[in-house]
Amino acid sequence: MNGPAVHVDTASPVPPYEQIRAQLAALITTGRIPEGERLPTVRQLAADLGLAAGTVARAYRELEAASLIRTRRGAGTRVAPLPAPPRTPDPAKLAELALRFVTEARGLGVDGETVQRAVRDALEE
The missing domain is CATH 1.10.10.10 (Winged helix-like DNA-binding domain superfamily/Winged helix DNA-binding domain)
Incomplete structure (x- = not known):
């Protein structure tokens, strides 16, 4: 090493x-x-x-x-070779992450449209 x-x-x-x-x-x-x-x-x-x-x-x-x-x-x-990441995300995990994000954003006083825009912007990066 x-x-x-x-x-x-x-x-x-x-x-x-x-x-x-x-x-x-x-x-x-x-x-x-x-x-x-x-x-x-x-x-x-x-x-x-x-x-x-x-x-x-x-x-x-x-x-x-x-x-x-x-x-x-x-x-x-x-x-050892690292295992390949799963191809299909766990829907329950994805829903949990989305809920956590929305909850945090709303805690900042952000409305739904602004949350959606933030997600779209993040996906485009």
Whole structure:
């Protein structure tokens, strides 16, 4: 992994394995660590961070369970392909987002026509 570094704050109430997992997950899902990129070995990352190997191994296990990384004997640990986003949005989720937007807009004192115009403008961007 030649990209962004992972840091652990030992004074944080968040367990070190969770800090590692969250940082790597964010780097992977945002594409800062690309698909196929090889991650350091458990021992190497543990040594780099001054942690026990078991701590890093737990983070890697959780990332693997989330299908963000794959570990293969002889090939190491690599970033897995991200799942394709769903093609059809969940109608209930879309309705929830629309209701939230309308509620917030009306809370600002905006009328329905202005809300519709704002949505059309946003769609045209």
